[in-house]
Amino acid sequence: MDWLYVTEVALAGLGAGALYALTGVAFVLIYKATRVVNLAIGEILMLGGYVFFGLVAGAGLSIWAAIPLTILAGAALGAVVERALIRPMLGESPISVFMVTIGLGSILAGVVELGWGADPLRLPEFIPNTPIFLGEAYLAPKVAYGALVAALLIAGAVIALRFSRGGVALRATARDQGAAYSMGIDVGRVFSLSWMAACATAAGAGVIVGAIGGISPTMGIFGLSVLVVVIVGGLDSVAGALVGGLLIGLVEALAGSFLGGEYKLLATFSLLILILMVRPYGIFGTHEIERL
Amino acid sequence: MPMDAEILLNVNNVEVVYNRTIQVLRGLSLRVPKGEIVALLGSNGAGKSTTLKAVSNLLELEDGAVTAGHIEFDGTDLASLTPHGLVRRGLFHVMEGRRIFEDLTVEENLTAATFSLSGRGLPITPFDLVYSYFPRLYERRKGLAGYLSGGEQQMLAIGRALISKPKLILLDEPSLGLSPKLVEEIFTIIARINREQGVSMLLVEQNAAVAFSVASYGYIMEMGKVVIDGPVERLVKDQDVQEFYLGLGGGGAHKSYRDVKHYKRRKRWLS
Numbered sequence: 001m002d003w004l005y006v007t008e009v010a011l012a013g014l015g016a017g018a019l020y021a022l023t024g025v026a027f028v029l030i031y032k033a034t035r036v037v038n039l040a041i042g043e044i045l046m047l048g049g050y051v052f053f054g055l056v057a058g059a060g061l062s063i064w065a066a067i068p069l070t071i072l073a074g075a076a077l078g079a080v081v082e083r084a085l086i087r088p089m090l091g092e093s094p095i096s097v098f099m100v101t102i103g104l105g106s107i108l109a110g111v112v113e114l115g116w117g118a119d120p121l122r123l124p125e126f127i128p129n130t131p132i133f134l135g136e137a138y139l140a141p142k143v144a145y146g147a148l149v150a151a152l153l154i155a156g157a158v159i160a161l162r163f164s165r166g167g168v169a170l171r172a173t174a175r176d177q178g179a180a181y182s183m184g185i186d187v188g189r190v191f192s193l194s195w196m197a198a199c200a201t202a203a204g205a206g207v208i209v210g211a212i213g214g215i216s217p218t219m220g221i222f223g224l225s226v227l228v229v230v231i232v233g234g235l236d237s238v239a240g241a242l243v244g245g246l247l248i249g250l251v252e253a254l255a256g257s258f259l260g261g262e263y264k265l266l267a268t269f270s271l272l273i274l275i276l277m278v279r280p281y282g283i284f285g286t287h288e289i290e291r292l
Numbered sequence: 293m294p295m296d297a298e299i300l301l302n303v304n305n306v307e308v309v310y311n312r313t314i315q316v317l318r319g320l321s322l323r324v325p326k327g328e329i330v331a332l333l334g335s336n337g338a339g340k341s342t343t344l345k346a347v348s349n350l351l352e353l354e355d356g357a358v359t360a361g362h363i364e365f366d367g368t369d370l371a372s373l374t375p376h377g378l379v380r381r382g383l384f385h386v387m388e389g390r391r392i393f394e395d396l397t398v399e400e401n402l403t404a405a406t407f408s409l410s411g412r413g414l415p416i417t418p419f420d421l422v423y424s425y426f427p428r429l430y431e432r433r434k435g436l437a438g439y440l441s442g443g444e445q446q447m448l449a450i451g452r453a454l455i456s457k458p459k460l461i462l463l464d465e466p467s468l469g470l471s472p473k474l475v476e477e478i479f480t481i482i483a484r485i486n487r488e489q490g491v492s493m494l495l496v497e498q499n500a501a502v503a504f505s506v507a508s509y510g511y512i513m514e515m516g517k518v519v520i521d522g523p524v525e526r527l528v529k530d531q532d533v534q535e536f537y538l539g540l541g542g543g544g545a546h547k548s549y550r551d552v553k554h555y556k557r558r559k560r561w562l563s
């Protein structure tokens with residue numbers, strides 16, 4: 001066995017996994033605060049890629065202006081979706097809310113296809129492309145920088161959740177909504193802010209994912225891997241999203257390289273089933289998962 | 293009804309219905325004067341907790357609604373206020389079962405309560421105020437609240453209320469599940485808080501004796517409305533109250549005598 005090759009595949013897998021983890025954190029944020037399983041997270045990520053493309057290729061903005069604007073657009077989308085689609089569903093069965101997010105995903109995919117067509121597009125190059133070696137192992141610079149940014153953002157999210165006052169409000173709301181209200185916490189605002197933060201994160205992740213692999217209206221299937229990630233890690237656990245993301249990225253890369261691309265999904269779903277048999281709430285999950 | 297002092301909370305002829313079908317309060321009225329502790333007693337299921345939730349606007353979360361009557365706090369009608377808005381006006385509800393955030397530390401639980409000060413232009417209450425009443429919480433401040441003993445959790449629940457600089461605290465069964473010694477300790481502190489901070493309290497209890505030891509006025513409710521009320525000095529002399537609520541009766545064959553035993557029973561949510 002060529003260990004250098006194995007190492008390179010594993011590194012690439014961990015790099016991709018960091019982006020799964022980042023998007024997984026976005027998913028977890030929403031689930032923690034609002035108990036909504038947001039199946040549109042992949043499409044929101046895709047929309048981020050397209051908004052960035054539109055701002056740069058269409059509106060002619062510089063890349064460094066387009067990135068913050070894309071993230072802002074993600075936040076705005078989160079605010080609107082939460083207020084217009086999710087808040088009115090409060091108290092409805094989880095399955096109805098879940099269906100609403102599936103519908104949202106299809107709408108976003110449709111809008112993108114109408115606006116930009118069905119063909120894959122390449123994002124303008126903006127990530128440095130000097131080759132990166134870790135020891136002897138080569139790592140694609142885009143993947144490496146993407147993973148680095150993802151790691152920084154995840155660290156930021158963890159710190160904010162653990163140490164900020166807002167983080168306390170979110171965790172309190174996640175634990176006991178009624179008690180959170182009785183503390184004077186504006187639970188509606190917690191909902192709104194977590195949707196905004198999550199969708200901003202997903203849109204930002206979309207820029208990185210698009211820069212690595214290009215964008216297309218079917219890019220939302222990224223969300224399928226993210227769903228596996230958060231089920232493996234536990235729907236309400238940031239640490240779980242991190243571990244799950246790296247694990248799934250690694251398994252997909254190894255299965256893809258050594259068994260063939262068609263085994264990728266088989267491998268991840270086998271892992272999913274295996275883990276759920278041992279730990280029904282995921283590796284780090286605590287709360288009871290709603291039956292869907 | 294207490295007439296003399298200024299009225300802080302006025303609950304007037306309130307009816308509450310859950311799930312649009314189950315009526316629980318049937319024309320309940322009570323008043324809390326400024327600076328006093330008022331006790332609200334009654335057997336299991338009488339509607340005490342429902343009364344408090346109606347006041348703090350938390351009924352909505354349980355699909356309950358006030359269908360008649362009105363509630364005024366500090367001169368404002370409550371109907372239009374959000375639950376968090378109400379807290380930010382100085383009405384703090386310490387809910388039944390303490391409802392501490394178990395996976396947050398003691399300090400983080402207090403931090404959560406600082407949201408009650410938002411928009412009031414008040415400085416954040418130093419946690420030392422809480423620790424001065426409950427020194428034990430200071431020792432455990434970095435630990436998860438879920439690992440506190442029942443008594444310490446009750447102290448934390450009251451401590452969170454203190455953070456909000458309240459005018460009125462609604463206390464739902466603070467004695468629940470605690471040893472007699474701890475009950476005495478906590479009620480001593482409740483009385484001190486009332487005296488030193490000038491906070492009014494509406495105190496729901498199953499333990500009538502201990503409630504009467506701190507309250508100045510008492511209401512006793514059955515089936516969703518008040519059946520007896522009066523100043524505590526008078527209530528403790530009342531024959532019915534002695535028999536059914538203080539457990540002092542001469543063993544008469546009254547049909548609801550066994551209600552007294554309810555007070556000794558642990559509550560269903562504890563299991």
Ligand SMILES: Nc1ncnc2c1ncn2[C@@H]1O[C@H](COP(=O)(O)OP(=O)(O)OP(=O)(O)O)[C@@H](O)[C@H]1O
Pocket residue numbers: 310311314316334335336337338339340341342343354355356388498
């Ligand atoms: N969310 C709810 N939905 C439907 N019915 C409810 C709800 N909450 C309470 N009830 C009913 O309302 C009645 C009064 O309940 P409440 O909790 O106010 O009683 P309580 O006086 O606080 O009793 P306890 O001493 O046991 O705490 C009970 O019959 C209860 O079953």
Ligand SMILES: [Mg+2]
Pocket residue numbers: 340341342388464
């Ligand atoms: Mg009760």
